[in-house]
Amino acid sequence: MMNFMDYLPQLASGLSITLLLMIASVGTGLLLAILMTICSYSDKWIVRKCINLIVFFIRGTPLLVQIFLIYYGMGQFEWIRSSSLWFILREPMACAIIALSLNSACYTTIILQGGIQSVPKNEIAACHAIGMPKWLAFRRIIFPRAFRLAIPAYSNEVIIILKGTSLASTITLLDLMGVTQQLISQTYATIEFYIIAGIIYLLLNAVITGVFMALIKWSAITGKASQ
């Protein structure tokens, strides 16, 4: 019987890459999503159309294809390889973060739009009534309200990103999944290592769920049902 403690450093390094991927993608994805949500309410017809097209493309294709398109696909073009962007696009880490954040941004945009739609109409009317400009009303009233309504759906999205980071192992990244595969090919302890990886993923899930529960509690409107 082997000692699994010996492999702890490798698993820990895998875990750190998974966490890095997740945090970077969640952060970038959320910023992009907020930007895209604002743009999707733009007066310009072409801006709205572009956002819709991007969201349609990303939501209709698998994450794996998006990762491959960015990591393997970009090398096809000579002008990208000779440009300064190639510095970034040849790194699997950067490609995985780009793909994951784009993917997450599009799903989050839909979630935020749903949140904005479920903001009570009388609150928006109240903003107009007291003469708030459109942007101020959006920034101070509609968006915070929509975000609060969107938190439960967004927590699911973060868990989906965590699960999506495992696909980074297909472009040679040694995240938790990649390390697990590597350890299995060294030790042939297939089932044991998959179970260990599974437990770590479940624990990460529990942490994310806990954080969002706290966030919901913290952001709840006190003394008044949020309906």
Added chain:
Amino acid sequence: MIFDGFLLQILMGTLVTIKVALCAAVFGIVVGLIGASLESIQNRWLRYTAAGIIFIIRGLPELLVLFFIYFGAAIILSKIFHHYIDVSAFAAGVIALGLIFGSYASQVFRGAFLAIEPGQTEAGKAMGFTQFQIFTRIQLPQAWRHAIPGLGNLWLVLLKDTAIVTLIGLADMMNQAKIAASTTHQPFTFYLIAACIYLFITSLSQKVINFFTIRANRYIHT
């Protein structure tokens, strides 16, 4: 021909992708129905076990579930039967994706059955329907209406998840695109083609789902 006949290969792969997705959906619906009925059963241990398994499968990355079933099952089965047993990639893909689909579908079904008013089943009992008749004639047609939007979403997720079966060597659309990409050194072109085919299938599915949603609600007047 600019695509050197690879287009045909990719279309053949598309058929494999659709086959995996359809089989997984059928298997998943069965798993989901079993899960939903186990979760609403009186026996506490059965209920907790079902809820636990569903929680675990939903929390794990799809890739891990797939690899565990493909590589893990071969080892477990080989140990049981004392000689090496090869698990087919197709079966492993269908089982893994079906289990994932089923664990989400069980929640959809549970919600759908809970959405039916208890008066409906009570009326069935009063009319002397058997338990099976109540299930097939009263509960299922009504639950269907509530379940379609949820199941439709799961189907779209499933379609996109089928891309990972290429990683256990199944000759699906992604795999053909990969072969074409590495032979011609045009990865962008071929992965984009694969992406567009996925986009086409998901859009078509969305249309079909909308049709069924409208159809299932045709007796409902608002």
